[in-house]
Amino acid sequence: MHKLLPASIALAMAAPFAAQAEIANDLSALRQEIEAVRSAYEARLQALEQRLKAAEAKVTDPAPAVASTPPPSALVAKGPATAAGPNAFNPAMSLILSGLYTRTSQDPAGFAITGFQLPTDAEAGPGSRGFGLAESELGFAASIDPWLRGAANIALHPDDTVSVEDAYIQTTALGHGLQLKAGRFLSGVGYLNAQHAHTWDFVDNPLAYQALLGTQYGDDGVQMTWLAPTDQFVELGAELGRGRSYPGGDNSRNGAGMVALTAHTGGDFGDSHSWRAGVSVLNARATDQTLSGTNAAGVSVNNAFSGTTRVSVLDAIWKWAPNGNATRTSFKLQGEYLRSTRTGNLTYDLDQTNLTDAYRSVQSGWYLQGIYQFMPGWRLGLRTEALDAGSPDFGANTSLLAVGNYRPRKHALMLDFNASEFSRVRLQIAQDRSRQGLTDHQVFLQYQMSLGAHGAHSY
């Protein structure tokens, strides 16, 4: 049509000075010109249509991967924006950013769960008060070759230290439902243990995990899982590890310091309900593991444990969403029971008394939590939990160490808002009675953000 414009401008300028006849001539010339433009456009349109048809016919001969139809219109862009060159095979990278404000009515310094001896560097309790950076996590994952994939998560701690949360390789091509993992990974025992902190529904892990599995049990070793060829989900797993963290303790051994067996099953009830339940056993060995305990006089002492620990876990989770569509409302109920048996020797008061004798304890704990999403983005959760320290047999040390029948308890209520699946802001209030005689009222305000590639979450 742009040809028309100069013509009409010329016409407009000429009009006042030209005679009627000339105008008529110009008009017919213009008409001819418009006709010519129109037929030219029609011809081009037809040519385009033919090219499109030819291209569509070509698609009938299916070529994989790349769409074969050439872009017929401006609507189509030039394929996804992928990096070219040596960077094209970079692993998928993700960064979790998290910050926390903590307010507690009791001083968290020297936090200890009454009746439970934990390693001196155990991650238990509410952490430090006031503003703080929570754990930032840097994740990498990619296929290594057609048979393997690899992933690593590096945790950056608020005290400027760095730790390797997991770093493993995993087979993708064994088939027959088999999978082998090697490296550092979170153990598959229970339900919560294998979940990364940024997927937890509460700010902290349950007391039972803090007291019996060192918050989350990760190890260096190998893991084999097998999925049964049935419509019912049945997954069996076996793990061997060095036993590098509590309840294990670094062992200078050629053999395995940790052996775990897991069995999980699950399925659906109709479209709206799904569930998973399991039983797991973890055996870990510790040598001269320094534990922080309390003596009969109520004074904190360092003891050492050598022996084996068996932790058994029962876990169950049930999820509901109307017609399986969790966009608007959903509910999830989850509970676990952990029981730990430690057998071996305990050395009382390493620094002074230094007395060693046989030791056996059976301790347990459980939690039950429900999370209700009442509208898109908003979730409300309630968790209740308890621990049982049991009556440990300290042998000759019985009179020296504190034995009570105190049962730690804790209740937590949380509300979180997820503006998108990549951001979460959470408020949690808790009443923590894990220390005998102290009731700690805790308030947490937390944000958790996910940047970059965000891998799919497991159930």
Place this chain on the structure above:
Amino acid sequence: MTHGKKIILLLAAPLALLGSAAHAALHVFACEPEWGALAQELGGPLVEVAVATSALQDPHQIQAKPSLIARARNADLVVCTGAELEIGWLPVLLQQSGNAKVQAGQPGNFAAADFVRKLDVPGQLDRSQGDVHAAGNPHIQTDPRNIAQVATALGARLQKVDPAHASEYAQRTANFSQRWQQAVNRWTAQAAPLKGVPVVSQHKAFVYLYDWLGLKEVAVLEPKPGVEPTASHLQSVMAALKGTPARMVLYAAYQDARASEWLSKNAGVPAVKVAFTVGGTEGAKDLFGLFDDTVARLLAAGAKP
């Protein structure tokens, strides 16, 4: 027969059944109902199809639940949309399945979006734009011409993963493609009055449908893809509609109808529930029903009087 032998036989019987069942049919695991229906059309009695999601579920937000992992474990062929639609759940599902046949890059892994031209490919990738898909809009099944292209490719894939029945798949695919082409011609003719009709969408889920029928999207109720409609954004849509009135507002069966109904009430335009996939509405019983029903609903609401 000794007792020992009897016991062994008793134990072996279910295993033998399992084995024979596994060989009887090709196990197809379809992520969405439309691909399940298509695999059934092309495979007929040769395939056994398990569909991971229903038309009432948001295909972006599915969990890798145990029942799905178990079904992916036993699949010979996984048929999904691709284009990152299932990125939040399919990778972990395939990983946990321990099934080498259906991993990405294997013949047993079929992504429909690889075989059609994609619209809405973002020029800029940033999450400030909402839940954008780098590979383009993944809701390709709303244009029946895309179904035709996917059918051809899926037919070829079935022949590849189950070569023993290649000729049957080829025949069924040719038969389907012919019937489908006739149906597409019919729908296109029926829907001719919809050309140029201005519409509002709740989610950017219908670009392929609009591209096919020439409908004009004048507004979207979600402020950004995947972000719930807010009151202020709905008000701004209302204001925009005063200048460019729309004939109807479309929402998919799996979506919460409230935002569309609010607009329908306040702007006086009909809200149209689109099946979006097989099973989304009463009429969308199979792939043919899906488009019969979609075209009928659009015509009822938006054709010029």
